Amino acid sequence: MSSPVLGILGGGQLGRMTALAATRLGVAVRVLADAETGTGRPFDDVTIAEASDPAVLRDWAHGCDVVTVESEWAPADLLLEAAPGTRLEPGVAALAAIRHKGRQRRHLAEAGLPQPRHVWAETRDEAQDAVGRFGAAVLKRFEGSYDGYGNATCRTPAEVDAAWDALSADDGLLVEAFVPFQAEAAVTVARRPDGEAAVYPVVRSEHRDHRLWAASTPAGFPDAVEAEARRVALATVAALDVTGVATVELFVLADGVLVNEVAPRPHNTAHLTIDASHTSQFENHVRAVLGWPLGDPGLRVPAACMVNVLGQREGPAAPDLADALAVPGASVHLYGKAEVRPERKMGHVTVTAGSVADARRRAEAAATAVRL
Structure with a gap:
């Protein structure tokens, strides 16, 4: 029996360290990255190409026993459209629920899990009202925010206006009550x-x-x-x-x-x-x-x-x-x-x-x- 082939969609440090662990287990690794950053240098099978191109995704995924993603923003949905027989872990539903902070909060609320008070604000007025009720809040872009990017702490109407202009999408943004955590x-x-x-x-x-x-x-x-x-x-x-x-x-x-x-x-x-x-x-x-x-x-x-x-x-x-x-x-x-x-x-x-x-x-x- 041949070794399984693990596809990693994404070429940053998380993909690199995952690939190193897989290689130690004798698992063959294929990496698809949008750009050459140097992180994939230790590996033979690295494809540098446009990861949203259906032809690229189809050719790259062929022969992979399972594909995983380096981040929740990887084009997993495009992968399954281009190569519908691909086994993808985690699945598209889980990735879609997590990459959008509003949907993530809704899923956790439905499961009864403890969270900060929050509002899915679809309009500027709703965001202003939520911050007024919370006193202090963190406004978050729904998608693409990480490591402090895409977030703003707001207490005043002027701060909410500035954050709304910078962070809101067509479906609004997330307003979370500021948590005085220990x-x-x-x-x-x-x-x-x-x-x-x-x-x-x-x-x-x-x-x-x-x-x-x-x-x-x-x-x-x-x-x-x-x-x-x-x-x-x-x-x-x-x-x-x-x-x-x-x-x-x-x-x-x-x-x-x-x-x-x-x-x-x-x-x-x-x-x-x-x-x-x-x-x-x-x-x-x-x-x-x-x-x-x-x-x-x-x-x-x-x-x-x-x-x-x-x-x-x-x-x-x-x-x-x-x-x-x-x-x-x-x-x-x-x-x-x-x-x-x-x-x-x-x-x-x-x-x-x-x-x-x-x-x-x-x-x-x-x-x-x-x-x-």
């Missing part, structure tokens, strides 16, 4: 087509300028809060019927959690699983979409911290890792991107240690020592 957390779930799931430990996440800076585990929340976070994450992924890996980002309150957002793919907060878990999120994503047995998501170390490596300048990448690799226990992961841009995610550093504090100290030292 902390932010994320829980990653791997789920097979038959519903069997493996839930990773809770991760505490820290953002700077709306972008993830650090993720650490154990998260250090009370046992009851962590149990509720894992319960809500599993119920969320099941309600959206996601196959593969999905991450549920959460607001942590004094007595529980609220769902912030859902990502139906490997996620930045779980990159530390490569070094800290028995089975990484990327390997379990491959196992899940192929219908294979899931691996142990538990930690094999006492504690771990991941810190992102962001670009600080504009121009060709010229990595110098000497100082970063001199930090004891630092595991440096660069994504192979050929061009550096300010704030662009270029890689990450993970440190495993006896305590989160020690792991965090060394991970931050190594991440800031990476020269690009």
